[in-house]
Amino acid sequence: MPEGDPQATAATVLRVVGLSKSYGGLKAVDDVTFDVREGEILALVGDNGAGKSTLVKALAGAQPPDDGRIEIDGAPRQLNAPRDADAAGIGCLHQGLGLVDTLNVPENVFLGRELRTRRLGLVPELDHVRMRERTIDLLARFGVDLPRLNEPVVKLSGGQRQTIAISRLLLKDVRLVIMDEPMAALGVEEGRRVLDLVRAMRERGVSVIVISHNLEHVFQLADRIAIMKNGRLIDVVETASTTRDEVVRLITFGRMH
Numbered sequence: 082m083p084e085g086d087p088q089a090t091a092a093t094v095l096r097v098v099g100l101s102k103s104y105g106g107l108k109a110v111d112d113v114t115f116d117v118r119e120g121e122i123l124a125l126v127g128d129n130g131a132g133k134s135t136l137v138k139a140l141a142g143a144q145p146p147d148d149g150r151i152e153i154d155g156a157p158r159q160l161n162a163p164r165d166a167d168a169a170g171i172g173c174l175h176q177g178l179g180l181v182d183t184l185n186v187p188e189n190v191f192l193g194r195e196l197r198t199r200r201l202g203l204v205p206e207l208d209h210v211r212m213r214e215r216t217i218d219l220l221a222r223f224g225v226d227l228p229r230l231n232e233p234v235v236k237l238s239g240g241q242r243q244t245i246a247i248s249r250l251l252l253k254d255v256r257l258v259i260m261d262e263p264m265a266a267l268g269v270e271e272g273r274r275v276l277d278l279v280r281a282m283r284e285r286g287v288s289v290i291v292i293s294h295n296l297e298h299v300f301q302l303a304d305r306i307a308i309m310k311n312g313r314l315i316d317v318v319e320t321a322s323t324t325r326d327e328v329v330r331l332i333t334f335g336r337m338h
C-alpha cells in the first residue's frame with residue numbers, strides 16, 4: 082500500500098481471532114481471523130450458507146461463539162448479549178430494522194432513550210421539541226433529507242426506514258456498524274441513498290461491515306472484501322487491487338485459479 086494512505090495507518094477497531102461456531106456437527110464459522118480498521122467499509126461476501134450471518138451475529142452479541150476471541154480497540158470483549166455489543170460501540174442493523182410503525186421519525190430515532198422534560202418543572206413528559214431538533218441535526222450531519230418527520234414511519238419508504246434505523250445507531254456514537262443485506266429489498270435509487278449514507282459514516286470515522294450479494298454495490302462501496310466459503314474465511318482483499326472475476330472465483334471455488 083502506498084505511503085501516507087490513511088487506510089494503511091488507520092487504527093484497528095475490531096479484531097476477530099480464531100472465531101468458531103457450530104450447529105450440531107456443522108461448523109457454520111470455522112476458525113475465522115480478520116480485523117476492521119477505523120473508518121473502513123469491509124464487505125463480507127459468500128454463497129448462501131457460507132457463514133456470514135453467523136459471524137456477524139457473534140459480533141452483535143446475538144449468538145456467542147463456541148471459540149475464539151473478539152477485541153475492540155485492542156481489548157478482549159465478551160459479547161454474550163446485544164447489550165454487550167451496544168456497550169462496545171457495535172451497532173447492528175437487523176433485517177426487520179426494529180422500528181415501531183406507529184411512531185414518527187424522532188420517536189423512532191430516540192426509541193428506548195427518549196429525552197424528557199418537566200412541564201411546569203414538575204410533570205415529566207417526552208421532550209418532543211428537543212428530540213426533533215436533535216434528529217434534524219443528526220440527519221443533516223449525514224446528509225440525509227427526510228421531509229416527513231412527524232409521520233408514522235409506516236408511511237415512509239423502505240430506504241427512508243433504513244435511514245432512520247441507521248440514524249438510531251449513529252445517535253449512540255457507534256464505532257462499528259454491521260449491516261446484513263441492507264440494500265436487498267430496496268429499489269435502485271433508494272439503494273444508492275443507503276450507499277451514500279454508508280459512505281458518510283466512513284467519512285466520520287465509523288467502520289462498517291456490510292454483507293451483500295450485490296457485487297456491483299460491493300465494488301462501489303467497500304475498501305476491502307472478505308470472502309467466506311463453508312464457514313472459512315478464504316481471503317480478505319483490497320477492492321482497488323482485485324476484480325469482480327477474481328472475487329467470484331474466490332466465492333465459488335475458494336481460490337483464484
Ligand SMILES: Nc1ncnc2c1ncn2[C@@H]1O[C@H](COP(=O)(O)OP(=O)(O)O)[C@@H](O)[C@H]1O
Nearest residue numbers: 104107109127128129130131132133134135136
Ligand atoms: N440457527 C441455526 N441452526 C442450525 N443451523 C444453522 C443456524 N443458522 C445457520 N445455520 C447453518 O449454518 C450455516 C451458515 O449459515 P449462515 O451463517 O446463515 O450463512 P450465510 O449468512 O452466509 O448465508 C448454514 O449451513 C446454515 O444452514
Ligand SMILES: [Mg+2]
Nearest residue numbers: 133134135261
Ligand atoms: Mg445470511
